[in-house]
Amino acid sequence: MSVELYDTLSRSIQPLAPSSSDTLRFYCCGPTVYGPAHIGNFRTFLIQDTLRRVLEVDGMAVKHVRNITDLDDKTIRRSLEEGKSLIEFTAHWTEKFHADCEALNMLAPSIEPSAVAHIPQQIALVEKLIEKDHAYATDDGSVYFRVGSFEDYGRLSRLKQRELKTQTENSAGEVNDADEYDRESVSDFALWKSRKDGDGDNYWTSPWGEGRPGWHLECSAMVDSAFDGETIDLHGGGIDLCFPHHENEIAQSECAHGHDFCKHWFHSAHLMVEGAKMSKSLGNLYTLDDLREKGFSPMVVRYTLIAGSYRQQLNFTFDGLHASQSALTRFERFAETLLAKTGEASDRFNATYVTAGAPEDFGRLAKAWDALRTNLNTAACLGAIFGVIGSNPAASLEADGARAMLRTFGSLLYALGLKLFTIEAKHVDAPEEIIALAQARWDAKQSKDWVKADEFRDELLAKGWTVNDSKDGFAIEPTE
RNA sequence: GGCGCGGUCGCCAAGUGGUAAGGCCGAGGACUGCAAAUCCUCUAUCGUCGGUUCGAUUCCGACCCGCGCCUCCA
Numbered sequence: 001m002s003v004e005l006y007d008t009l010s011r012s013i014q015p016l017a018p019s020s021s022d023t024l025r026f027y028c029c030g031p032t033v034y035g036p037a038h039i040g041n042f043r044t045f046l047i048q049d050t051l052r053r054v055l056e057v058d059g060m061a062v063k064h065v066r067n068i069t070d071l072d073d074k075t076i077r078r079s080l081e082e083g084k085s086l087i088e089f090t091a092h093w094t095e096k097f098h099a100d101c102e103a104l105n106m107l108a109p110s111i112e113p114s115a116v117a118h119i120p121q122q123i124a125l126v127e128k129l130i131e132k133d134h135a136y137a138t139d140d141g142s143v144y145f146r147v148g149s150f151e152d153y154g155r156l157s158r159l160k161q162r163e164l165k166t167q168t169e170n171s172a173g174e175v176n177d178a179d180e181y182d183r184e185s186v187s188d189f190a191l192w193k194s195r196k197d198g199d200g201d202n203y204w205t206s207p208w209g210e211g212r213p214g215w216h217l218e219c220s221a222m223v224d225s226a227f228d229g230e231t232i233d234l235h236g237g238g239i240d241l242c243f244p245h246h247e248n249e250i251a252q253s254e255c256a257h258g259h260d261f262c263k264h265w266f267h268s269a270h271l272m273v274e275g276a277k278m279s280k281s282l283g284n285l286y287t288l289d290d291l292r293e294k295g296f297s298p299m300v301v302r303y304t305l306i307a308g309s310y311r312q313q314l315n316f317t318f319d320g321l322h323a324s325q326s327a328l329t330r331f332e333r334f335a336e337t338l339l340a341k342t343g344e345a346s347d348r349f350n351a352t353y354v355t356a357g358a359p360e361d362f363g364r365l366a367k368a369w370d371a372l373r374t375n376l377n378t379a380a381c382l383g384a385i386f387g388v389i390g391s392n393p394a395a396s397l398e399a400d401g402a403r404a405m406l407r408t409f410g411s412l413l414y415a416l417g418l419k420l421f422t423i424e425a426k427h428v429d430a431p432e433e434i435i436a437l438a439q440a441r442w443d444a445k446q447s448k449d450w451v452k453a454d455e456f457r458d459e460l461l462a463k464g465w466t467v468n469d470s471k472d473g474f475a476i477e478p479t480e
Numbered sequence: 481g482g483c484g485c486g487g488u489c490g491c492c493a494a495g496u497g498g499u500a501a502g503g504c505c506g507a508g509g510a511c512u513g514c515a516a517a518u519c520c521u522c523u524a525u526c527g528u529c530g531g532u533u534c535g536a537u538u539c540c541g542a543c544c545c546g547c548g549c550c551u552c553c554a
Contacts, residue, residue: 011484029554037554044554072552158483159550189551215552238554239484245552269485270548277547307503308493312486313547320492323504330503333518367501371494380494383502390502392519450513457515468516475516 003058003373005051005234006311008242008265009156013375016055018233019263023061025227026052027262029219029237029245030112032069033093034078036287037100039305039316040271040278044238046302047268047310047376049106050417051236054372057358057415065226066109068094071116071202072215080200086116100288103298105417111226115218119204122213122221125256126191126206134255138182141194141209147187150251156265157243189248190214216248223253223261231259236266271305272315291321297423300325306378306416325423327382330389332420335409337394341402350419353410364388365408372415385412430476434465438476441467 002015018024028048031037037045048066055062069075070090079089094114101108115122126143129135134149147153154160195203195210203210213221223232237246246265253261273284291301303324308314335349344352362369368384371377394402413420430438441456460467466479 008484031554041554047554154483157549160482187551236554240549240553243483243550248551268554270554272547312493315492317492319504323492326505327503377494379492379503380501383494386502445513448513454514466516469512470517 003051003055003060004375005264005266006375008267009263014264016060016234016264018060019231023063024055024234025230025232026062026064026234026236027219027223027226027232028064028066028109028235029241030066030068031097032072032074033090033097034072034074035093036289037097038278039286039288039291039301040238042100042104042288042301043271043305043314044236044268045101045106046104046305046417048236048266050306050378050415051266051376052107053356053415053417054376056356057411058373059358063111063227064107064109065111065113065223067219067222068097068112068114069215069218070094070114071212071218076199076202079202080198086200086202090114090116100298103288104302105299105419107417113222113226115213115222118218118221118225119213121225122217123192123204123206125217125221125224125252126213128256129191129252132255134251135191136184137192137208140182141192141211142182142190143192143208144183144188145191145248145251145255146184147189147251148185150255152254153251154247156247156250159243159247189216189244191217191252216245217252219245220249220252220256220261223249224257229257232262234264234266235262236268239267239269242267268310269313272313274317275315278316286316294318296321296325299419299422300328302417303328307382309379310376327386328418328420328423330386331413331418334389334394335406335420338397338402338406338409341394341397342399342406346421349406349410349421353406354414354419355410356414358411359404359408362408362411363404364391364393365405365412368412369408369415372412378416381412381416385409430465434460434463434476437463438465438467438474442469442474445469 002017004013004015006012007014016024028045031041031045045066048064052062052064068090070086075086075090079086082089098108126135129145130137130143133146135143135145137143191214192206192208193211193214194208195212199212203212235246235249242265250261271278273282273286276282276284278285288298288301292298300321301324304316304320305314307324307327332346336346339346339349365385365388368381368388371380371384374380393405397405437456437460441453441460444452444456457467460476461479464479465476467474467476469475
C-alpha cells in the first residue's frame with residue numbers, strides 16, 4: 001500500500017507517486033517573513049512536514065521545496081517603517097522562522113528559495129506570457145495576466161470564469177474597479193507591478209520599466225527554478241490559497257509551459273482559536289514564543305496542531321494544549337516501560353529508535369501506521385497507538401520483543417515528528433524563605449509529625465507554592 | 481449568490497451498511513501519613529425529518545445550525 005492523500009483538484013483520495021524520476025516533487029507555499037509566524041501558519045507547515053515524514057518512512061524519496069516570501073506589500077511596508085533594508089529585515093524574520101521550525105522538530109526543506117533571489121526568472125516568465133499573448137502591459141508599466149485567455153482558469157477552486165467576471169464586489173463589500181488599474185477585466189491579476197512611491201528602494205528594472213513582481217508570479221518562478229520547469233507531483237498550502245493564489249500559479253505556469261503545472265493539490269484547513277477566527281484584533285493570534293512563555297513546550301504545540309484531521313478546521317484551545325501534554329506524557333511512560341525491559345536509558349530513546357528507517361512489520365502498531373498512510377489520518381493513528389498502550393503489551397514482552405516494539409513505536413513518532421523526553425520543565429527558583437519552609441516541612445515529615453508538616457504545607461500554599469514529595473526528597477513550584 | 485468543510489459522550493476527536501477508536505476532564509479503586517505523580521476500572525446510539533435496505537451514525541433527499549473562501553490571509 002502506498003501513501004494516499006486527498007487531492008483538491010479531483011476531489012478524491014489518490015495515491016501519491018512520483019510521475020517521472022524516482023523522487024516526488026513537492027512544493028509548498030512558505031511563510032511571508034514580515035514578523036513571527038503564528039500557530040495557524042505552523043499548522044499548515046507542520047502538516048506538510050508530517051506528510052513528508054510519512055512518505056520518508058514509507059521509503060519514498062521526496063524533494064521538498066518551501067519558499068520564503070520576502071517580497072510583497074507587507075515585507076516592503078514593514079521594512080520601510082523600521083528603516084531597514086528589505087534584505088536585512090526579511091533575513092531577521094527568516095532566521096526566527098527557522099528557529100521556530102527547529103523547535104517544532106520540522107525537517108528542513110530540500111531547497112528554500114526566496115522571491116528576491118529569483119527576479120530574473122520572474123521577468124523571464126512574464127516575457128514568455130506576453131509573447132504568448134496571455135499577458136499585457138498597461139500604460140503605467142504594470143503587467144497583467146489575461147485570465148480570459150486561459151480556458152481552464154478556475155478548475156481547481158471550481159469557480160467559473162463567467163462568475164468571476166461579473167463579480168463586482170469582493171467579500172468585504174468593496175467594489176472591484178477595473179478602470180482604476182487599467183485592467184481589461186477585473187479578474188486579471190498583476191504579474192508585474194510598476195514602481196510606486198511607497199516601495200522605497202525596492203524596485204527592479206524590467207522591459208516594462210521599474211517595478212516589482214506580483215506575489216502569485218513568485219511561486220511559479222520558484223517552482224520552475226527548483227524543478228526545472230517540470231510538472232510537479234504535489235503542491236501544498238493553506239486552504240485560503242486555493243483561490244486565487246494557486247489558481248493563478250496554475251494559469252501562469254501552464255500558459256508559459258504548455259503542460260500540467262501540478263498533479264496533486266494538498267490543502268490544509270484553517271485554525272480557529274477558542275472558537276473564534278484568529279485575528280490580531282481579538283488578541284488570539286499566538287506565536288510559538290507566546291505559548292512557550294505560558295509554559296507549553298514546542299512538542300506539545302506540535303502534538304496539538306497535528307492531532308486533528310488536516311482537512312478539518314482545528315479549534316485551538318488551552319484545554320487542548322493541556323490534553324496534548326498529558327497524552328505526550330503517556331507516550332513517555334509507555335516508552336519508559338519498554339525501555340525498562342531492554343535496560344536502556346530514556347535519554348537515548350530519540351536517537352536510537354525515532355528514525356525514518358521503518359520496520360518491515362509494524363506488528364501490533366500496524367493499524368496506527370496504516371492510518372497515517374490513509375490520507376494522513378493522524379487522529380486515528382494516535383488513537384490506535386493509545387489502543388495498544390492501553391492493552392499493556394510490555395507486560396508479556398522480553399527484551400527482544402520490547403526492542404521491536406520500541407522500533408515500531410519510534411518509527412511512528414518519527415513520522416509524526418514527535419520527540420519524547422524533551423518537554424521543557426518550568427523551572428522557577430524559589431526564594432530562600434520558601435526553601436526554608438519546605439525544608440522545615442520535610443524535617444517534620446521525617447519525624448512523622450504530620451500535623452506540623454501539614455501546617456507548613458498550608459503556609460507554603462498561602463504564599464503561592466506547592467510542594468510535592470518523591471521517595472527521597474521534595475520539589476517546590478509555584479501553584480498554578 | 482457561487483465554491484467548500486462540518487454537526488458523534490462535559491470538551492477534543494476517529495470511524496464503518498450489521499448495533500460506536502482514542503485523548504482530556506470527571507468518578508471509583510490501588511499506592512501514599514495526607515497529597516502530588518503514576519497505574520487500574522467506568523461513562524455515548526452518532527443535528528432534525530423522510531427514503532433506500534433484512535439492517536444506517538455510515539447511502540439518497542429535504543430541512544435546521546456552525547464555519548471557511550470568493551483578488552494578493554497558512
